[in-house]
Amino acid sequence: MRASFERLAWFGTPVVITLVLHALLFAALAVKFSEPTTVVARVAKPVAIQAKLVSADDLKRKKQAAKKSAPKPKPKPKPKPKPKPKPKPTPIVEQKSPPKTELQETPAPKVAPKPDPKVQEAELAQQALKDLEVALATDRPAQEGVQGSPSDTAAAIIQRAVINRWTRPPSARNGMRTALEIALVPTGDVVGVTVLESSGNVAFDRSAINAVEKAARFPEVQQLDRAIFERDFRRFQLIFRPEDLRY
């Protein structure tokens, strides 16, 4: 009895140790191999770039506006939408996520003080500006003209490059939403475009993919720090949402 147990231990222990060792090694390798994906997937979400549709002339106007209000780069995008609340084709600010609603609030007092500078409203604007800055600092990666982190700047450049190449099909409607996942390599080349969330309209999805594929390359990301690139741009989301259409 004892002898047979000893015999079992004599042959069993090495077998068990050997198998456990190999299993551990394989598990470690497998985990290590899949790790980059999970990490990227986790951080990619907050960095989603909101590519709202802005028609070409709107863009130009924006640039002019940017030149005019050069000293204040941050508030610039906000006053834009304000003057033309709904009927106009550029309600870019109409968005769903919380930081953006805050944004929408801000322009109202912002623009108002300029024509008639009431004290209260100015205060309000000041407060709103602070709120905005906080919001921007936390997560507003792709607001145009925002001089944020290098990551934000690159995101804004990518957004502009894609929007410039985006031609919507006639079937596009306000409220459609397509989320693409884009994979970049450190040279800035697009190596993968997948539809994460379809709008339901194939032509519209297609137009979004085409826009990215036409852009094909975002050389700006070459300047980014390697770690930032891996975190934000190895894989990121781009959301297409036309909001300037008349119907």
Add this chain to the structure above:
Amino acid sequence: MNEELGILELILGASLTVQLVMLILLLASVVSWYMIVQRLMLLRRTDDELVAFEEHFWSGIDLADLYREGNQAVADGSPHTGVESIFRAGFKEFSRLSQQTDIQADAILEGARRAMRVATLRESDRLEANLPFLASVGSTSPYVGLFGTVWGIMHSFRGLANATQATLATVAPGISEALIATAMGLFAAIPAVLAYNRFAARVDNLINRYDTFVDEFSGILQRQTYAQRARQQQG
């Protein structure tokens, strides 16, 4: 394009030859680790036995009593190993020869020494078993892994020749999967080489200690033999 290149997919996607090489290396690694652990246990046990036996031997116990203690274990069906088997072989031969009065003292000693030398050789064989396997795994598995890698890369580049557009992405997976073979070869070889060197040194050390014990034991036997013969001549 977005599919993840897990290590498992890489291995499963490799060509048959590379997979075969990987299988061989995996087997070599598993077997050599089995042997490493077993040798480790064996050497440690032998070491402990040697220390315990020497302590017992030099505690002033009568040699015949020591021999008789061991008989019990033999009756239980567990033959002696290590230094105790050497002691028993020597003492058995010694007592058998010294019962015959017409044999010279030198011949008795010589016989006992020979018996112990044989037992020592048998012990060293037992301790060194499997070490040649570790040595060959250590020396050949890097080459086997390298062969798998070269074969995989060859294939990967041949595929590139047929492709119209040569991008890094078309060859990278092939090279990556081929390199796994080298990694596995090294993984099998490094522990095997380390273990071989370590175990060879430990076995040498043990054999040296056995030899020392044999010499010391021969000294005791010599004293006993001459004392015995002197008594016989007087009586």
